[in-house]
Amino acid sequence: MASKRAAEGPADSFNPAKKSRKGKDDEDYAETDNLDAVEIQSPPDTPSTTRGAKINVSALTRKLAEARHARVQEEAHQESSLTAHRRQQDALVSHIFHDLDFSWLHLKPDHASRPLWISPEDGHIILEAFSPIAEQAQDFLVAISEPVSRPAFIHEYKLTHYSLYAAVSVGLQTEDIIEVLNRLSKVPVPDSIADYIRERTLSYGKVKLVLKHNRYFVESSHPETLQILLKDKIIREARVHTQVVDTSIRAATFTTSKAPVKGSLVIPGIKEGEKKKDDLLTNGKNGSKTDAELFTSVVGVDNDEVDEDDDNVHAFEIDDAKIDDVKKRCNELEYPMLEEYDFRNDTVNANLDIDLKPSTVIRSYQETSLSKMFGNGRARSGIIVLPCGAGKTLVGITAACTIKKSCLVLCTSSVSVMQWRQQFMQWSNVTDKQIAVFTAESKEKFAGESGIVVSTYSMVANTHNRSHESKKMMEFLTSREWGFILLDEVHVVPAAMFRRVVTTIKAHAKLGLTATLVREDDKIADLNYMIGPKLYEANWMDLAAKGHIANVQCAEVWCPMTPEFYREYLREQSRKRMLLYCMNPKKFQACQFLIKYHEDRGDKIIVFSDNVYALEAYAKKLGKLYIHGGTGQTERMRILQWFQHSPEVNTIFLSKVGDTSIDLPEATCLIQISSHFGSRRQEAQRLGRILRAKRRNDEGFNAFFYSLVSKDTQEMFYSTKRQQFLIDQGYAFKVITHLDGLDDLPSLVYKSRDEQIELLSSVLLANESEADLGTDVRAGEGDLAGTITSKDFGMPTKMPAVQRTTGSLTALSGAQHMSYVEQNKSANKRLAREVAPRHKLFAKRDKDKATARKEARKP
Numbered sequence: 001m002a003s004k005r006a007a008e009g010p011a012d013s014f015n016p017a018k019k020s021r022k023g024k025d026d027e028d029y030a031e032t033d034n035l036d037a038v039e040i041q042s043p044p045d046t047p048s049t050t051r052g053a054k055i056n057v058s059a060l061t062r063k064l065a066e067a068r069h070a071r072v073q074e075e076a077h078q079e080s081s082l083t084a085h086r087r088q089q090d091a092l093v094s095h096i097f098h099d100l101d102f103s104w105l106h107l108k109p110d111h112a113s114r115p116l117w118i119s120p121e122d123g124h125i126i127l128e129a130f131s132p133i134a135e136q137a138q139d140f141l142v143a144i145s146e147p148v149s150r151p152a153f154i155h156e157y158k159l160t161h162y163s164l165y166a167a168v169s170v171g172l173q174t175e176d177i178i179e180v181l182n183r184l185s186k187v188p189v190p191d192s193i194a195d196y197i198r199e200r201t202l203s204y205g206k207v208k209l210v211l212k213h214n215r216y217f218v219e220s221s222h223p224e225t226l227q228i229l230l231k232d233k234i235i236r237e238a239r240v241h242t243q244v245v246d247t248s249i250r251a252a253t254f255t256t257s258k259a260p261v262k263g264s265l266v267i268p269g270i271k272e273g274e275k276k277k278d279d280l281l282t283n284g285k286n287g288s289k290t291d292a293e294l295f296t297s298v299v300g301v302d303n304d305e306v307d308e309d310d311d312n313v314h315a316f317e318i319d320d321a322k323i324d325d326v327k328k329r330c331n332e333l334e335y336p337m338l339e340e341y342d343f344r345n346d347t348v349n350a351n352l353d354i355d356l357k358p359s360t361v362i363r364s365y366q367e368t369s370l371s372k373m374f375g376n377g378r379a380r381s382g383i384i385v386l387p388c389g390a391g392k393t394l395v396g397i398t399a400a401c402t403i404k405k406s407c408l409v410l411c412t413s414s415v416s417v418m419q420w421r422q423q424f425m426q427w428s429n430v431t432d433k434q435i436a437v438f439t440a441e442s443k444e445k446f447a448g449e450s451g452i453v454v455s456t457y458s459m460v461a462n463t464h465n466r467s468h469e470s471k472k473m474m475e476f477l478t479s480r481e482w483g484f485i486l487l488d489e490v491h492v493v494p495a496a497m498f499r500r501v502v503t504t505i506k507a508h509a510k511l512g513l514t515a516t517l518v519r520e521d522d523k524i525a526d527l528n529y530m531i532g533p534k535l536y537e538a539n540w541m542d543l544a545a546k547g548h549i550a551n552v553q554c555a556e557v558w559c560p561m562t563p564e565f566y567r568e569y570l571r572e573q574s575r576k577r578m579l580l581y582c583m584n585p586k587k588f589q590a591c592q593f594l595i596k597y598h599e600d601r602g603d604k605i606i607v608f609s610d611n612v613y614a615l616e617a618y619a620k621k622l623g624k625l626y627i628h629g630g631t632g633q634t635e636r637m638r639i640l641q642w643f644q645h646s647p648e649v650n651t652i653f654l655s656k657v658g659d660t661s662i663d664l665p666e667a668t669c670l671i672q673i674s675s676h677f678g679s680r681r682q683e684a685q686r687l688g689r690i691l692r693a694k695r696r697n698d699e700g701f702n703a704f705f706y707s708l709v710s711k712d713t714q715e716m717f718y719s720t721k722r723q724q725f726l727i728d729q730g731y732a733f734k735v736i737t738h739l740d741g742l743d744d745l746p747s748l749v750y751k752s753r754d755e756q757i758e759l760l761s762s763v764l765l766a767n768e769s770e771a772d773l774g775t776d777v778r779a780g781e782g783d784l785a786g787t788i789t790s791k792d793f794g795m796p797t798k799m800p801a802v803q804r805t806t807g808s809l810t811a812l813s814g815a816q817h818m819s820y821v822e823q824n825k826s827a828n829k830r831l832a833r834e835v836a837p838r839h840k841l842f843a844k845r846d847k848d849k850a851t852a853r854k855e856a857r858k859p
C-alpha cells in the first residue's frame, strides 16, 4: 500500500532528517547576524588594533561566510542525495504501484485484525494468509474472485466479471458479497468496487434455465428481470402460455418446494455430523455471532439453499424447440442463463440406481466442491478445479451418484476411459451392465433404460471416417437425453471440439473437472459459457498441509553449458539449439548425480523428457529403462510394473506419454530434462505425478521435483514461464547452481573433453526433426491430437525416422560417432531379454531355433 506520496512523505509529516537540518540552519543564521552586527557597529575612529581587529572580524566574517557557503553546499548535496535515495526507494516499489496513490484510503481503527485489502483501481485483493481468519476469508474469496497467487504469507485474488458471475451462480447475493468484503477489509470497500460488484451481478446469474417435468422454464427471483426478457421479441415468441401461468409470471406452474430440498438432498459419501465441519466462522470460534451467521449464510455449505425462496421465484415456460434461440438471445442481452437441473423432479428420464459404496467416504474439500454444485438441491452446471491427484474422479462419481440419471463421461484418452470405468466400479455399486465404454476398440451400450457411457472427446466430436459401429453408437448417444455429462480435463479440449460435443449431446447438467484452469491460448473464458462458471477451486498448499497430496520440494538446477556446446548453441539458428541445451553434458552429469543421490535415499525416480532423442540418449547412457510413444504396449506395462514392484528398477525415463493419466504412487522424485517450452499446464501435470505419492503421510516426507536447465540458454526463459502456475499455487523453486560432490561421482559420464565433443558431434549430426517435441505419439481414433494423444498407452506409433551418419568427424577433434553408439546399449532390450518370463512353449521353440541356428552355422 506504500503509495508514491506515502514514500515521499506528506508535507507535514515528521521527518527527523529535515528537522535536524532546519535546526542547524537556524543556528548558522543567528551566528552570522551577530557577526554582521559587530562589523557594522565598529566606530570609524577605532585604533588600528581595533581596525586590525575589524579587519580580523571581516576576515572572520569572510571565513565564516565561506564556511557557511560550504556547509550550505554540503547540505544541498546531502539534500539531493537524500532525495535521490528516496527516489531510488520509490523506484523499488513503483513498479508495483506505478502511479497509484492509495493514501486516501483510510485504515479502519481495528485494521490489524482484518485480513484483506482491496485495490480500488482494479479489484485486486491482497489477503494476509497468516491472519487467524485467513482460512475463512479464503473460502469466501475463492467464491467471489479468481485466485491469482497463493504463496505462504500473502495471497492475491482478483475480482472479475467471471468470478462474480460464478459467485452469483452459487447463490451469493450482491449486498452480502459487499458486506462480507467490508467486514474482512482493512479499509472500507471503495465505492468503485462496490459499484463494480453491483453492476456485474445486476444481470449475471439472475436467470436460470430449468428443466422440470421435461418442460423448460426460464426462472428468476427477480420479476423485473423476466419482464425485461419478455419485452424481447424472440423470447416472447418462444414463451409457452400454459393455463396455470398467470400474466404476472408468478411461479405457480411448479413448486420448487424449499423444505424438501433442504432436508432431503444428501450427497453420498458425507457422513452424518461431518457435513458442516467446514462451515466458516462457527459460533464462538472467531468473530461475533452476527459475523458467524453472516459468513455461514454467505459462504457456508448450506447457504445456497436460502437463495431459492419459493415465494419469490418467478418463471415462464418456453418451447423446447426454441431453447437455443432463447439462450443465445439471453447472452446477447447480457442475462446469460445458468443451467440448473432439478433432477429429483425429472420424472421422464429413467432413474439410474447407483450409489457410492458404504465404504466410500469423500474428503472435506471434495464435499465442499460438491456442495457448490448441489447447494440448492438441483445440479448446477460448472467447473470444479482440484489439484492433480486430489481425487477429481471421485468428485465426478459422487455427482453422478447424486443425480442418479444416465451419465456420459468424456475423457481425453482411451487410457483415461478405462481408468474412469474402473474407478466407477471401485467407488460405487454400479454393475458391469450399467456402465459401457465407447472407444476405438470397444463400442458397448448399457443394458436397460439408464446407464453410464465413458468415452473420449474425439470419439464424440469427430465426424469423419466413422465406422459403421461408431455411427450406430453415436446415434445411441445423440438420440437420448442425458441427465449428466462429466467433462474430464476440460482445459485441454479445443474450443471447437467442445462446442461440437456440447451441442450434439443433450445433457441437463454439465460438470467440468480440471487441475489447471490455464491455457496458453487464453481460451479459458470460453468454458464459462459452454459449461458454466467455476464452482470451486481448491488451494494446493492447504491440501498438502492436510496430507491429501504430497509436500514437494521444487528446485531448478542450473547446468552450465560446456564451451563447445555453447559455441554451437550460439551458432545454431534452427530447432537444433534446443537439442543442444537438452544434450548438454553437464546436464547429463547433473541427472546422473541426482538419480544416484535419490536412489541411495530409497526414492523411486521418474525422469521426464519431451524430446525423444534426448530421452533415449540419457536412458541408454545411464543404463535406465525408458518409455516413449514408440514403446509397445507390453513393454510399457512390463516396465511400469517393474518400476512399481522391483527394488532393482528405481528409475524410469518417460516422454510426455507419462505427463497425465499415469498413476504411479510409488514415484517420489521427478527430474525434468526437457519440456514443452513454457507450458505452465505441463509443469503442473508433471508435478501431479508425485503429489499422490504413497508415502506422503510418512513423518517429514517430501517429494522432489527438479528441473534441469542449461544456463544462459532459452531454456531458462521457458523454465521461468513454466513455473509460474506452480509458484502461484505457493510452490517455491530453489535455484541450485552447484551440486556438491558431483565431480567426485564415480563413473561420472562425459567427464573428459573428448567424450563431450564426441557427444556434441552426434548431436550435430542428428536430424533437425530430432528436436521435435510434438511427434512422440500419433493420435488414433478416440484420442485428441497433440499433447493429449500422448496419454494413450495403447497406441503403437511410428517414430520419426532417425538419421545418424558415421562419416569422418575430424572437424570436431576426430570424435567417432560409432563409439558413442557402442556405449549406449538399451536397458530396455536387456530387460526384455533378461526379465521377460517366456512361456514354456516359447522357451522350447526358442531353444529349438537356437539349436537350428547353431546347426546351420556349422561348416
Ligand SMILES: Nc1ncnc2c1ncn2[C@@H]1O[C@H](COP(=O)(O)OP(=O)(O)OP(=O)(O)O)[C@@H](O)[C@H]1O
Residues within 6 Å of the ligand: 361, 362, 363, 366, 386, 387, 388, 389, 390, 391, 392, 393, 394, 515, 661, 688, 689, 692
Ligand atoms: N475420498 C477419497 N478417499 C480415498 N482415496 C481417495 C479419495 N479421493 C481420491 N482418492 C485417491 O486419490 C488418488 C488420486 O485420485 P484421482 O486419480 O481421481 O486424482 P485426479 O485429481 O484425477 O488426478 P489427475 O489430475 O492427476 O488425473 C486415487 O488413487 C484415488 O483413489
